[in-house]
Amino acid sequence: EAGVTQFPSHSVIEKGQTVTLRCDPISGHDNLYWYRRVMGKEIKFLLHFVKESKQDESGMPNNRFLAERTGGTYSTLKVQPAELEDSGVYFCASSFTRNTEAFFGQGTRLTVV
């Protein structure tokens, strides 16, 4: 069975550009999460989907970040316009229920120059 898949693995963009990250969760996992680690800091929660609904987006840093999960399958995280401080590794995770094991993807390393 395929794990959580993220695309792209790396992205280098200029300040002011737009980037869209994609996450394909494990099939059958209704719960999908986005986390990120910025340089030198711990991994921090961004938001949580249950199927196609945003359950919790308290970790989203500002309105330049937009997450969607149309149809309750894959999810996208768009950053528009990107700023230098958005650089970091963005992780996606999925779980069967809210209290069960979370499985993480390999992450997308975003560099804004």
Next chain:
Amino acid sequence: KQEVTQIPAALSVPEGENLVLNCSFTDSAIYNLQWFRQDPGKGLTSLLLIQSSQREQTSGRLNASLDKSSGRSTLYIAASQPGDSATYLCAALGSARQLTFGSGTQLTVLP
């Protein structure tokens, strides 16, 4: 607000040693605690999940314990091998259903 601390930040041991990694959390109202492994440039690999009602979980040479009342978890690695070298992260799942991560322990097992 939950805070998770991992000590030590880095650890270097000779191959074959048994070792303990520590994780502490400030809010004992957690649903579970999960240990992950991260290799350089890679994602997070789930190692063990301990539900709040459990005291420990074992998988092969790994054993994780949980003491909610004292806000502590430990990851015990038996007979360490060079392939165990990685960063180990613990994360607590709180009432908001968000994982709060520690900063990790970077383990190096010397051949």
